[in-house]
Amino acid sequence: MLDVTKTRADFPILQVEAHPGVPLIFLDSAASSQKPEVVIAAMDAYYRQMHANVHRGIYALSEAATNAYEGARAKIARFINAAEPAELIFVRNATEGFNLVAFAWGRANLQPGDEILLTEMEHHANLVPWQMVAAEKGAVVKYVPFLPDGTLDMAALPGLLTERVKIFSFTAVSNVFGTVNPVKQLVQMAHEVGALAMVDAAQAAPHLPMDVQDWECDFTAFSSHKMCGPTGIGILYGRRALLETMPPFMGGGDMIRRVTLAGSTWNELPWKFEAGTPAIAEAVGLGTAVEYLTGLGMDEVHAYEQYITTYALEALSEIDGLTLLGPSAQQRGGVAAFTMHGLHPHDIAEIVDKDGIAIRAGHHCAMPLHHKLSINASARASFYIHTTTEEVDKLVMSLHRAKKVFRL
Amino acid sequence: MDDSIYREQIIDLYENPLNYGELDAPDWSYEEDNPLCGDVVRIEVKLGADGRVTEVAWRGDGCAISQASASILTEEIKGLTLDEVRHFDKDRLLELIGVPLSMARVKCALLSLKVLKAGAYGIPDPTHMREGGS
Numbered sequence: 001m002l003d004v005t006k007t008r009a010d011f012p013i014l015q016v017e018a019h020p021g022v023p024l025i026f027l028d029s030a031a032s033s034q035k036p037e038v039v040i041a042a043m044d045a046y047y048r049q050m051h052a053n054v055h056r057g058i059y060a061l062s063e064a065a066t067n068a069y070e071g072a073r074a075k076i077a078r079f080i081n082a083a084e085p086a087e088l089i090f091v092r093n094a095t096e097g098f099n100l101v102a103f104a105w106g107r108a109n110l111q112p113g114d115e116i117l118l119t120e121m122e123h124h125a126n127l128v129p130w131q132m133v134a135a136e137k138g139a140v141v142k143y144v145p146f147l148p149d150g151t152l153d154m155a156a157l158p159g160l161l162t163e164r165v166k167i168f169s170f171t172a173v174s175n176v177f178g179t180v181n182p183v184k185q186l187v188q189m190a191h192e193v194g195a196l197a198m199v200d201a202a203q204a205a206p207h208l209p210m211d212v213q214d215w216e217c218d219f220t221a222f223s224s225h226k227m228c229g230p231t232g233i234g235i236l237y238g239r240r241a242l243l244e245t246m247p248p249f250m251g252g253g254d255m256i257r258r259v260t261l262a263g264s265t266w267n268e269l270p271w272k273f274e275a276g277t278p279a280i281a282e283a284v285g286l287g288t289a290v291e292y293l294t295g296l297g298m299d300e301v302h303a304y305e306q307y308i309t310t311y312a313l314e315a316l317s318e319i320d321g322l323t324l325l326g327p328s329a330q331q332r333g334g335v336a337a338f339t340m341h342g343l344h345p346h347d348i349a350e351i352v353d354k355d356g357i358a359i360r361a362g363h364h365c366a367m368p369l370h371h372k373l374s375i376n377a378s379a380r381a382s383f384y385i386h387t388t389t390e391e392v393d394k395l396v397m398s399l400h401r402a403k404k405v406f407r408l
Numbered sequence: 409m410d411d412s413i414y415r416e417q418i419i420d421l422y423e424n425p426l427n428y429g430e431l432d433a434p435d436w437s438y439e440e441d442n443p444l445c446g447d448v449v450r451i452e453v454k455l456g457a458d459g460r461v462t463e464v465a466w467r468g469d470g471c472a473i474s475q476a477s478a479s480i481l482t483e484e485i486k487g488l489t490l491d492e493v494r495h496f497d498k499d500r501l502l503e504l505i506g507v508p509l510s511m512a513r514v515k516c517a518l519l520s521l522k523v524l525k526a527g528a529y530g531i532p533d534p535t536h537m538r539e540g541g542s
């Protein structure tokens with residue numbers, strides 16, 4: 001199994017104190033992960049040794065920068081087993097990936113009355129862009145319900161996945177329940193009715209081995225900052241055949257082949273979708289992050305998270321008055337969202353923060369999910385490759401303390 | 409382990425809120441949520457013949473800070489004129505709450521004031537109506 005003492009040494013921030021004398025226990029990787037030294041160093045080295053704009057200069061430095069940028073794309077393509085790097089578009093984050101598909105593909109392909117199928121457990125990133133394009137095109141957004149245990153209602157799927165559905169976009173892993181959805185099966189079901197399938201991999205890419213060719217998905221999007229990489233960059237993957245027929249999303253430099261005052265023609269993939277100077281150092285950082293994760297082994301990463309999540313779910317479930325959201329550890333990734341009787345999530349987060357523990361409180365950008373559960377908010381602890389059982393124990397102790405403060 | 413924001417008074421008010429409930433025929437009733445956390449507060453106010461707040465009630469769902477704040481605020485505005493309600497100073501409310509709040513929690517603390525003011529500005533000012541006469 002993954003040696004957590006070793007991985008902890010990779011993350012400089014774990015040496016930081018949350019408050020004077022109180023060590024940091026970071027249990028909010030699902031919102032944004034911390035960065036290993038190698039990623040920070042790679043970005044630093046890029047700026048110190050090879051920065052120039054990409055795809056433009058004739059000089060050696062610009063060529064080095066271009067190689068670093070395109071080299072990162074190739075590394076990430078291998079990480080998700082894409083057929084070729086040109087199927088990976090550098091975007092700012094997963095959110096931009098969804099907007100790109102909703103607008104570039106949706107505007108060109110959706111007709112009034114067409115349906116877009118999502119699920120009730122989606123993050124706003126995989127919800128709002130579709131609602132926007134649906135309103136514009138007269139399309140209809142429908143949702144696959146989830147069951148009380150936080151898994152998708154598979155029985156409801158056939159009734160919803162009709163020939164009217166043009167795209168089915170769903171999350172691989174829920175950022176609240178942690179539910180790991182049956183991606184391959186869902187993609188297949190979409191394809192059977194002639195719909196495209198898009199996968200939200202924001203909570204999958206950091207935690208599970210990913211293989212887009214095995215999934216057979218048409219699009220997927222994820223964010224670098226949740227997978228040990230820097231902020232400001234993410235990936236949209238699309239099958240070449242689809243990306244080629246899609247119009248560009250944004251116009252500007254780099255995305256064109258030829259511009260005249262009468263009009264323009266588009267560059268080839270992937271640059272057709274990368275208008276303007278990209279986030280070069282960030283691409284280099286993400287490239288290093290996937291190398292780091294590959295070095296640990298994504299199977300190992302997943303196994304370790306299963307171990308720590310099983311441990312945490314057991315420990316948390318022993319707290320009186322605490323209700324866990326979502327399915328059993330076997331069916332979930334490394335997140336544990338919960339509510340506590342008589343204690344609001346904000347108050348929980350505030351009290352555990354005093355013990356140096358960072359957890360999230362709120363709706364985690366999944367308001368429809370919380371609404372269906374008839375709660376306004378939940379608290380969420382999430383675990384990653386540096387989380388120890390001692391840290392989980394401290395969380396449990398701190399939650400007991402929170403109950404005491406509130407005389408519960 | 410400094411939990412000074414949860415001093416006794418805050419927890420007391422969380423457990424036993426003041427002015428909690430609804431009014432019969434209020435002059436205004438206004439509800440809003442904090443989109444960051446989904447917490448909701450509704451405040452209902454009745455003015456007397458002299459234009460001062462005679463009755464006030466609130467309802468809501470939220471954290472200890474937002475709930476205690478609603479109790480404290482609704483106590484404090486009894487007897488104030490509409491104009492005084494509209495100009496109730498946010499620093500005054502924070503002072504009354506009297507515990508050190510982080511930036512995120514200041515939003516929780518001020519939700520009730522936001523709701524109160526939105527409601528207070530939403531109704532015609534009775535003194536204006538008298539003066540304007542139109």
Ligand SMILES: Cc1ncc(COP(=O)(O)O)c(C=O)c1O
Binds near residue numbers: 094095123125200365
């Ligand atoms: C499941 C899921 N999808 C999408 C996103 C959006 O990621 P970003 O804000 O980096 O675009 C997140 C981030 O919280 C997420 O958890």
